[in-house]
Amino acid sequence: MLHGALAPLDGIGPDDLKIQPLLDRLRRQVVQEVIVATNPTAEGEATALYVAKQVKPLGVRVTRIARGLPVGADLEYVDALTVGRAMEGRRDM
DSSP states (O other): OOOSSBBBTTTGGGGGHHHHHEEEEEHHHHOOOOOOOOOSSSHHHHHHHHHHHHHGGGTOOOEEEOOOOOOOGGGGGOHHHHHHHHHHHHHHH
């Protein structure tokens, strides 16, 4: 857990989160994959990109949880961005 998200406008930078302990752990242990799960906000997106940029050079796979339509959602009330994200995360059946 990172214990927050990057928010430069609020004065929250990488040193304010638990990113360095994550990187230290990845250097010490054999880890095959880091799964990023951040909120779908500007801060969450920036945090996910930053973490991926820091982790990839360590040779660890970085993936992101799927985003999109929740189970039971009524498509009539879903915005275009949410549909777009759901389309990006689609898989073969």
